[in-house]
Amino acid sequence: LMTFGAFVEYAPGREGLVHISEMEWRRVEKVEDVCKPGDVMKIKLIKIDDQGRFDFSRKALLPKPEGYVERPKHSRPSDARSSGDRKKVFSKRRRF
Numbered sequence: 689l690m691t692f693g694a695f696v697e698y699a700p701g702r703e704g705l706v707h708i709s710e711m712e713w714r715r716v717e718k719v720e721d722v723c724k725p726g727d728v729m730k731i732k733l734i735k736i737d738d739q740g741r742f743d744f745s746r747k748a749l750l751p752k753p754e755g756y757v758e759r760p761k762h763s764r765p766s767d768a769r770s771s772g773d774r775k776k777v778f779s780k781r782r783r784f
Contacts, residue, residue: 689719696731696744704742706731711746713753722746 689695693707706729711722723729731744 689723689725691719694719694723696729698731698742698744702742704733704744706744706746710734710744710748713747713750713756 691708693705693710695703696706697703708716708719711719716722729746730749731746732748733742734745734748735743737743
């Protein structure tokens, strides 16, 4: 178990990751709140990255809670860090 998720053995000698955000529909504060070493859980393969690593989801196999609303992903303009816009915004702050 790690702070960011749990490594699971899906076949003898083969491991993949269940990220903490893919464990439950609700926010999970600690991985230990959902699983502990040696637990068996049903998981679904959701991604194989360019390096051949497997990402799994437990949440994908659980029923979505009634009235659940997905939180929008935070997005930044791709050039926000490279431009001087951030400094300009902070320079306009006023002290109260």
